[in-house]
Amino acid sequence: MKKELHEANRLSWNAATVAHNSHKGDQAAFFRNGGSTLFPEETALLGDVKGLSVLHLQCNAGQDSLSIARLGAAVTGVDISDEAIAFATQLAAQSDISARFVRSDVYDHFRDAQARGERHDIVFCSYGTLCWLSDLSAWAHGVSQQLKPGGRFVFIDFHPFAMVFDPSWKFHFDYFNDAPVPEEGVGDYVSQSGDGLVPEGCERGVENFSNPHPSFEFSWGVGQVTTALSQAGLVIERLDEYPYANGWKPFEGMRDIGGRRMAPPEGMPRIPLMYSLVARKP
Template structure:
């Protein structure tokens, strides 16, 4: 296998200054009191006040700190030291208590050294991990008895469709070959990245659920959503703070979310 970890760390370190300046992340809006969380996440996770929460693959920490604003005792983990440095800076500027740790997600139990009521992860996180079994085992090791994993992700079905209209199947849903991308931009805009190569891994919905079950977690729900966070296909229209197929058009799953509890 290619050295995905080294390649992706360089790529994500390069994304940090680009994302900080982007409208997509709207760091200024967050510092002014905004939240990076989506309404369906808030409804599905529920009250977090006084609960310990670990956010895996936290990037700039905006989601992490959004949970802190709701009263959670938060820890964020990411493999990009540049991102963690910025997360700490944003937390300090906003006066939000938070712990941020630089580590690979597979090393999270050792790196964090404690357990939590909630492990939160997403969006767009799993595509960077080659082994979901190891990931789910790390999640299970981080949970207190009765605690739960909450995952919100882009639906893997969208990746088999053409990138324009999403009307035609052009890729193999069951292909698990690592995908090496050479692309000069991030998803936030047109600033050129210093390190443009990345390695990604496709996982089907069954892969995710099976890994979670094998790690001993009990699935509470799996929800498929007909909306997403950006205009994934050209025919998507803005609605309720996201994007979905226009009225009357056949709907497809664009995102999913699940919750699984430790026994």
């Protein structure tokens, strides 16, 4: 486990979160008016969560956590970013939605929660999460430990195959990469994606954001993810792939095909841009 790289990522996310939220307007009003940031895919995968305990790993600034809590779940959101958790805690209070938020490296949270004997009906994580994990096996075992018998792990993320491309759709990155990938820092993908990631309308906010803190990402293929979860004792119930990316426009010419589902340019062969997985603890 490369905790020093996690610490670098924490600083990078602290800076980026300020920029991201600057584009999202009055989020408390959005939630008070009944808004939700969940896409239909997450809602369908989660199912009826009323009365269930949900652990939301790498919850960022808490918008999806609060959307799940509004559906009747008791939600605990965990994220490494101080800025994200402080924002999430304030947003919950201003939105009058009950949720608990914890600032922690996900691996530290697994250790601490296990010591307290915590267990959940659902562990959930989504969109841009696995690339920040330096030890996939330890993560999978932590997910398994946090689930009650019969509990479910619900996961959706951008497809690792799509990450082989540069922004102009040229093959650039290695799918089978075992080394941390140094980056210039977490970028302002919210501004880049415009209304795709801000259902209430993207505002100008911070312009020309340049992160002063570098970041480090890790590559995990679909096979590695499913194997790690299986070896941690979880039973894979479904694995689905999607020819679009919810909200995100990482490549040139991406177009909204409806419902903020972003697809490649017209005429380009369809490729998997997202995948989801549901696993159950026996």
